[in-house]
Amino acid sequence: MAKINGNEVRPGFVIQHQDRLWVAVKVDHVKPGKGGAYAQVELKAILGGTKLNERFRSAETLEQVELEFRDFTFLYEQGDALVFMDQESYEQIELARDFVGDRAAFLQDGMKVTVEMHEETPLGIRLPSxxxxxxxxxxxxxxxxxxxxxxxxxxxxxxxxxxxxxxxxxxxxxxxxxxxxxxxxxxx
CATH class of the missing domain: 2.40.50.140 (Nucleic acid-binding proteins)
Structure with missing residues (x-):
């Protein structure tokens, strides 16, 4: 994790805040007439999708999280679980059908997908366009x-x-x- 100042947050950044991972959706930099400048940031929880509006001053330090993008191959469906294989290590992971959402209907045997990971925890999935x-x-x-x-x-x-x-x-x-x-x- 990299430390950044509160005014360095940009849309798309993933930060650790209140013991959760959040992605910055919208950022407005405000310079009021009185007081110091700050960034008004709309955050969306990566797991759960709840939203939060926060104000970060330039003196505040935030933890920017780097996500790992790993290539997987879709193998098969097993009940409510979807089984994928890591293309490098050949390890298999199971993701809940709800995790993939409605786009699970597009999965085909052998399809290559990208899974966003943080410390070996899957956070999101990208299917072919x-x-x-x-x-x-x-x-x-x-x-x-x-x-x-x-x-x-x-x-x-x-x-x-x-x-x-x-x-x-x-x-x-x-x-x-x-x-x-x-x-x-x-x-x-």
Missing amino acids: NVILEVLEADPAVKGQTAANSFKPAKLANGLKVMVPQFVNTGERIVVDTTEVTYLRRAD
């Missing part, structure tokens, strides 16, 4: 609705539903954005 999925169900194209902005619902192999252009049919493979859960393009 997009994945290729097969369309299981899509309504046939409606004649006359071939305009570029005309979309229809489609059910994907992972159970999610997205809106796709009229020309996409059942059985095709498409590229889906994992953050926005939206259709990007047909897969090659």
